[in-house]
Amino acid sequence: MRTSIATVCLSGTLEEKLRAAARAGFDGVEIFEQDLVVSPDSPEAIAKLAGELGISLDLYQPFRDLEGVEEAQFQKNLKRAETKFQLMARLGIDTILLCSNVGTATISDDGVVVEQLRRLGDLADSYGVNVAYEALAWGRFVSEYDHAWDLVKAADHPRIGTCLDSFHILSRNTDLSRIAEIPGEKIFFLQLADAPALTMDVLSWSRHHRVFPGEGAWDLSDFLTRIAATGYAGPVSLEVFNDSFRQSDTNRTAVDGLRSLRWLEASIADTPGKAAESQQSAGSAGPGSALDLQPLPEVEEPRGINYVELSTDDLGTLTRQMHQLGFQFIGYHRSKPHVQLWLRGQARIIVSEVTEEAGTTSAPVNGTFLRGIGFEVTDSQSAMDRAALLHAEEVPRDQAHDDEVLRGVFAPDGSEVFFHQFDAATPAWIKEFGHDHDEQVSHIDHVNLAQPSNHYDEAVLFYTSLLALHAQSSQDVPSPSGLVRSQVMSSTDGSVRMPLNVSPQPNAEAVAGRGIGSVVEAYPEHVAVACEDIFQAAATALSRGLDFLPVPQNYYEDLDSRFDLDLEFLQRLQENHVLYDWDEHGEFLHFYTSTIGSVFFEMIERRGDYLGFGAPDAPVRLAAQHRKNSQRGA
């Protein structure tokens, strides 16, 4: 599948955009006119640079407000088009995007539009240019893809085709079945964008909130399958207007974009039956293979979180807290002198002490922070191969010759994601710490990660495409310093659950130690450990002197008014610093520890089939952490 990206998706100068697209591995780009206008490089220099970078210039865009106008205006518009055709010759671009008229159309008459398209086609022909006519969702008289196609079909000119843009089509909820009527060779260009489900005016939605495929709410696999069935053989291009992407690192955004296309491509390539089916039902004769779709190594949903690795320069404080929570020290790694293993049943925490001599270039050096997560996957080699093809950066790692080979990649938040071969028995690597088995019933229930706000959508796609996790609907959680956006990524059976949290403080968006951006006040991350008896765990923790996160009396009084709780039970909750939630499936009991560096723990007990994370309690936690921070600051 030939991949392309509109320069408007990326930040930076036009030159920076071209370099980023090429470095990420795109085959081509769409030149967004304004990027060229503000560039000091001539069209010839841009064409030359693209040649040197090995990327094609696939489209010049946009050309606006041509058709559906009176003759005098149309003459002017044709003249304006001609200057663009001349410019395209200098750029070496043979296709231009024509958007349906938004601003100047006065004639709602398909016959007039067809005739004007045909005349534009004649002019385009003299310059060897193809015109891809696209219905903007907010076009004055033409706003539906099938209307645009009817016009193109009626124009019946070899230089006039249509451009299909998933945003303009899916945002209007138009019936997709007529895509099958369009012969692939009359689709002159294909633009993809995903979008979150928002209820707002479509223009603002389009200009600010588009995201890459897999980062929104739409089924772009279905959409692309329908296009493939037409026999379309051109580039599959991303056109995403997104406020965050515009201000993010351009190389990261380009990689994110290409990942989305590779993932989407594979989602169709993996299911060849789907394309054939859709094609059949649409009655089209298109071969569906013209896109040359490449699969990726398959990945199934992870079976669980094998371990969490914490890095610390404050070993005593951290391991004391773990001991208070009932974790047992197992041993040091036989070949890594600063690495310990702690277990609580199946909950495994690796603690890497960062000492001055142990500091390597790859390891960040300060604080206590969540360094990585080991996921149990059914085929670790396949998962790693897939990750590499999805342009994830591999974690450099020293390994003794007889250690289990663990490979992993960096997530967008800088944490390390390792792929472990799933095995129902105790994992092999545990033996490297001199441990055989454990019988306590406890496991890692979920891990809560802080995300830099500009890379939030990237994170969703990362976990979706590499680990087949699913994005649940996001929530806003009030905190004393603003709303925290919380997005749970999870496997279907809930064995892997990761709430991703975006801090409201732009300066606090970095995770201490992982070296993403500047750190003012890191938003804390946590490991939630499930146990069988929260009161027993709390009693142990109390007796061992745990610094619980304080829960206000007002909270318990409010609990009493919200739920019809037994007074004795309520008292027991309060005495043990335990918070409580309830839904129709079951109950949730949990307590929090104080924060060390940027990490804290949560101990939880799920009763029945409670599926959530105690969302009503999150503001209580955030307020308590805010007070602790303020006290520390004072």
Added chain:
Amino acid sequence: MRTSIATVCLSGTLEEKLRAAARAGFDGVEIFEQDLVVSPDSPEAIAKLAGELGISLDLYQPFRDLEGVEEAQFQKNLKRAETKFQLMARLGIDTILLCSNVGTATISDDGVVVEQLRRLGDLADSYGVNVAYEALAWGRFVSEYDHAWDLVKAADHPRIGTCLDSFHILSRNTDLSRIAEIPGEKIFFLQLADAPALTMDVLSWSRHHRVFPGEGAWDLSDFLTRIAATGYAGPVSLEVFNDSFRQSDTNRTAVDGLRSLRWLEASIADTPGKAAESQQSAGSAGPGSALDLQPLPEVEEPRGINYVELSTDDLGTLTRQMHQLGFQFIGYHRSKPHVQLWLRGQARIIVSEVTEEAGTTSAPVNGTFLRGIGFEVTDSQSAMDRAALLHAEEVPRDQAHDDEVLRGVFAPDGSEVFFHQFDAATPAWIKEFGHDHDEQVSHIDHVNLAQPSNHYDEAVLFYTSLLALHAQSSQDVPSPSGLVRSQVMSSTDGSVRMPLNVSPQPNAEAVAGRGIGSVVEAYPEHVAVACEDIFQAAATALSRGLDFLPVPQNYYEDLDSRFDLDLEFLQRLQENHVLYDWDEHGEFLHFYTSTIGSVFFEMIERRGDYLGFGAPDAPVRLAAQHRKNSQRGA
């Protein structure tokens, strides 16, 4: 007018919110339930603190999902209400907000709701509590204020009244005339919020985008006038859910909120006829004076920008650029040894050199930045008095005994706003620099100020309320590092024009030197000077070696395709680095200088009645500045 604010408007802990509200000068607060639940302070401690701070606790809110339910559920709801009444007794609050049922209502029968309200009233009576029933815009069966009022009227219970919230009413575009039917004493509470004109689902609009009165698109003067006419005598309270306010400095937000109420109050108090009129037309007998509205000293729109003050630690570079632009050095201030005056016709620039010995506590010390603006007002004393009553902070200023008395305040972006007595003749203070008059035709056309993103709405209200400027519709301008939000504040005749720009880079939101937040890359500000002949100005500048901001060749080629320009004229533009725009009223020609510190200049010539600021050229400028910055960084 008694003022109040919901704690949910402010960031921080409940204690911090109470202190901020009191410090700003509010008479009372609404306690938002969640703020209490997450607080470690008992209800009694909160009540005590409020007493010590001298603020009243006016409302407990919200109570949800009471009415329109089956009997068994209603019994539970009553019990839940009772726990809140008990809690309110501990807080010393006598009014609770009851929102129309959103989640659990199953019975769409006004009779049932009336009966349930009456029963709630009986229970409330036994606790001495008043219930203010409010129609939420997204209520299940009750979503209009007049429907809620009909229900309250039918319930006919002394403990049941209504709450009017401008958001829920104005967001639905409901006819306001029925407000006049409500006796003031049955309005148990009044909540005000403004909002920008957005097309989106009303729940998200309400939860994230409310702003203080004067910061949005609604006519709250009219709304409050109608309420005043009912004879309502209770607090006028702000209930504003806003993502930025939630993460901003709580004291600043509180001041911003109180300013909005004082401004709104005065807007009605200033026009006593209006309230009477509205009252008459509504046929109500309410006195309209129960709110005890206080006026503010009047301010008329400013007549012009008297001067701009630049502060610099690089005097030579700055004044060389000003000389290149045709500014003339006039002299040093007679009593301030580091302060120079430069003139170009009526365009006056004061240059304050910041030297190590001159550095005072109030003056920031580094860089070249825009320090302040002198506005010409018809009554400077009145403007200053008004500013003080609107809680603006006065600029401390040394003054020799025989100098003109200049007083001013700090704007939200840290710049200084000075009020000059308008006088058609040459301003008196100019003589302090040994200058009498000037004949060159030139003036300050506009000043472009960078705004910290979290204080954007505050800035709009500041200039509206202190200087009677008007907010024009905002625009997004693409730059290589993201979209720049641009909002023009101007006087009706255009003699004062200030585009306010919010940088897309959260870390770059500060203005160098003015000490707002941390500065990574300051978004540059500029002074635009109008001249009679842009080509002559450019020629002078060229001959004096000005470092023009470079304009790409591609820009001129695009100009050619956009406008039907004479080739010779186009060449002349290009040779002189002059950019060009056109609208139906006239033409705009302008060039930019390079940036010194965080300041640059723009020289402009307006032909005809062109009203804009060359918006299509702004991306060209931003891209060129980005390239210069990148080069400097490399």
